[in-house]
Amino acid sequence: MSFDIEKAFSDLDQLTSTIEETENEPYLESLIFALRAIQTEETLDLPDKKTADSLAALKESLYSDDTTSESIRKVIQLALIKGMKGSTQHQHVVTPDSVAMFMGYFIQKLMPETKQLRLFDPASGAANLLTAVINQVEADVTGYGSEIDPTLIQLAVESANLQEVEVEYFHQDSLTPLLLEPVDAIVADLPVGYYPNDEQAAKFELNADEGHAYAHHLFIEQSMMYTKEAGYLLFVIPNFLFTSDQSDKLQKYLHNNAHILALLQLPLSMFSSEQHAKSILVLQKHGKDTKPPKQTLMAQLPSFKDVNKTHNILQKIDDWFKSEKRE
Template sequence: MEQTKTETTFGKLDQMVETMEQHLNLSYIESLPVALEFLFTHEKPEGSNDILLQQLEKLGESIALSDLSKEEIRKTIQLCVLKGMKGATQQQHLITPDTVAMFIGYLVQKLIDPKQTVRLFDPACGSANLLTAVVNQLKQKVESYGSDVDPTLIQLALMNANLQQSEIEFFHQDSLRSFLLEPVDLVVSDLPVGYYPDDVQAKEYELKADEGHSYAHHLFIEQSLKYTKEAGYLLFVIPNFLFESDQAKKLHGFLHKHAHIVGLLQLPMSIFKSESNAKSILILQKKGNNTKAPKQALMAQLPSFKDVRAMNNILEKINHWFQEEGF
């Protein structure tokens, strides 16, 4: 039933975005936040004429957001984002698969006390799909923050949160510069992979490259630890080659000094186009006075999310590990 609702709403929103695309001479992905803003505010989009406004109002009336759950709204927007990013070559313009976002939410619930208010941050939030997917799974009060340098994506993130009625504070900035942000309990992020072009700013980091450009994904890990409270947790979607690159030795040393490696879960190959795109979930805990490394880190190769029996088996093992480690 939920799938049908999501698909129906996507069809209508997709039509609205395409209508804007034609009239406003914008790309699909640029038209999407404008369409979402119209749904949220009902105000005439900049540069639109009366004909477009009439079409938008008609389409807008057919979208009953009040009948949708937060997750249905998130998934509808996600389908539009996926359509808009088809063929996008930029690594940062890829969206975290839904199954991965759900799995990260499950892990977060295992790590965090369900009675405490949680401060949550995604320093590379993109359209806020991962961030809102995790927020929607948490039962306790959550204070959420997201940051992204891309103007279209941060606009999308804001409208995504608004339409889901999720209170999230967003920063539109280079996430590897300083934030006006108190340390958080939890970081979740699908790390942007590649080189960071600002060598001057990179010099501020322990994980800067000895020569040439530094790896953005390394700097994001360091920056995230900086804004995490002692004993707080960090869950990153990382490339499988993270610990095999030419700067891996430095990263190992840095993590050993500042964090405990709680776990490394290799995501199923079936969700990636090729082996070079394959990723894992890295779970870290920032070191503190009373923290200690797990007796044995949680290591697993996850089966296909479609294989229910294999997935249930691995979840049993993961649940057992959390019990053994005293979470």
């Protein structure tokens, strides 16, 4: 019997919604309780048989031998998307699966021989992007995530536990010092906006000359600090990253510290408006044997629903890797 993601989501949603009503908690907080309930033997005081059946069905299906970490992540992701639709908080958004797929694909192509990989997301949120990439990469991955939001980090912990994915989390402002040795690769959907802590921002090269620094600039610099020499960094960036004010300083910083390998513009259809559109930026930190690409890979990614165009773009990326001999 194959795993039914929609049925499992329906059961998880039923359980979460009941906790939301009975405990008078928001949906995302209730989801934390629901994920914990699946993993423990503690009996929940559930008000009706339907919810009790949902919990029993979840325990049976999520712990079945043919259930993968990736299927479990997808079920949790559907609940996250539902919960975040009702959220007023700007950081409560889920990175689309198609983006995670491209990032995982790129890491696999950049590091095909790597058997063990340390991967860090400094803006991990509920860790949907981080665990999606971990599930995709064919290596033994140890993940690290940093997140300041208490609800999101609790969701991340429960999600990783249920998926049986190895992730260590830091509950802190990701732009303060981390107890983390440099990693092989970084993935992040960069938080966009101003960073309010001017005192901390002053410690960064990419601090603003006046006013608040941009958080998305500081995240790039912080990520570079926690990446090994010759390591890789993959960011979801706003399309205006290289044209907004303070971008001259950023470009100079990148020129001095990294090689820009690729810039892949995400389909506009994914975003509510053109000013919210984003791209994937792929960097390699300078190392003693690294060199810039003969040609930076620039591409406009098609709608991922268009199978032919997606196949063509993957072929273009494959050709680029062959010409660069980076595989």
